[in-house]
Amino acid sequence: MNALLNPRVLRALLPPVSFILLLAVIFIVQPRAMSYLGLNLMLNLALPIALATIAQLCIITVNDLDLSIGGFVSLVACIGATVLNETPLLGVLLLVLCIAAYAGIGALIHWRNLPSIVVTLGLSFVWLGAAILLLPSPGGSAPAWLSGLVKLKTPLVPFAILASAALALAVHLLLMRSSFGTVLRGAGGNPQAVRRAGWSLLRAKMTMYALCGFFGVLSGLTLVGLTTSADANIALRYTLLSIAGVILGGGEFTGGRVSPVGAVIGALTLTLAGSLLSFLRISPDWQIGAQGAILIAVLALRALVNQTERRAA
Helix, strand or coil: CCCCCCCCHHHHHHHHHHHHHHHHHHHCCCCCCCHHHHHHHHHHHHHHHHHHHHHHHHHHCCCCCCCCCCHHHHHHHHHHHHHHHHHHHHHHHHHHHHHHHHHHHHHHHHHHHCHHHHHHHHHHHHHHHHHHHHCCCEEECCCCHHHHHHHHCCCCCCCCHHHHHHHHHHHHHHHHHHEEEEEEEHHHCCCCHHHHHHCCCHHHHHHHHHHHHHHHHHHHHHHHHHHHCCCCCCCCCCCHHHHHHHCCCCCCCCCCCCCCHHHHHHHHHHHHHHHHHHCCCCCCHHHHHHHHHHHHHHHHHHHHHHHHHCCCC
C-alpha cells in the first residue's frame, strides 16, 4: 500500500488510470461499445495519433518542441495518396527525403542555436504549402497494400491496440533500456555530461529529429491507409494532440524526462475522449475545448502528485 502511495508510482500510474476511467465512463454511457467492434470503431484512428505523439516525444526529449508535425503528417498522407500509389519508387524516395529534411532541421537548430518553436512554426507552412501543391483538393487513393495492412483484422484484440502496444514497447526499449537511448535522453537531460563523455550533441539531436521524421512518415502512411484518401489539412490538429499526448503520458518539456509507454496511452486517451464526447452528443465545435478540459484536469492531478513528491523529498 505504501508503495502505491509513492509519488513516483502515482505519477506513473496516472496515464493508465486515466485511460481506464475514461473507458469505464464510455462503457457506462454506451454499453454496446464494450465489444471488439466497439473498441475497433473508437480506436480506429488511434494508431496514427500514437505515431505522431511518439514523433513529438522524440523532439521533446531533446528539450525542443515541434509545431510542424501536423503539417508534416498531412504532407506524407498526400504523398502516400498520390505519388506513392502511382510511382512507388519515387514515393519512397520522397519519404526518405522528408526524413532527411527533418534531420537537417535538427542540425540547423543546433548549429545556429535557434528556437525550435520558431523554426518548426515556419516549417509548418512549408509542409502545408507542399501538401497543397501536391493535392490541391481532397482526393487521391491509398495503395491497396497499405490499406490492407492497417485495416488488418486481428483476433480478440483490435489491430490498433496491438500495434500501439508494440509501438510503445519498441520505443521504450530503444530510449529507456538501451545505452544508445541513454545518450539520446542525456542530450536533453544533461547535455554537458554527454559532451564531456565524448558524445556528439549534434549527432544526438539529428538522430532524434530523424526519428521524429520517421515516425511522422509512419503516422501519415497509417492515416492515409485508414482513410483511403488524403487532404492537405487532414492532420493539422495532430500538432496539439501530439503535444498533449506526450504531456498527458508523463513527459516534461525540459530535462529529457519522457515516457514512451505513457505517451502512447495518452494518445489513446485523447482518442477515447473524442469518442466519449460524440456519445454525449457534444457539438464538434465544443469538442476541442472539452478535450482541453479533460487534459487540464489530468495535468492538475499530476501537478498535485509532483508537489507531493517535492514535499516528500
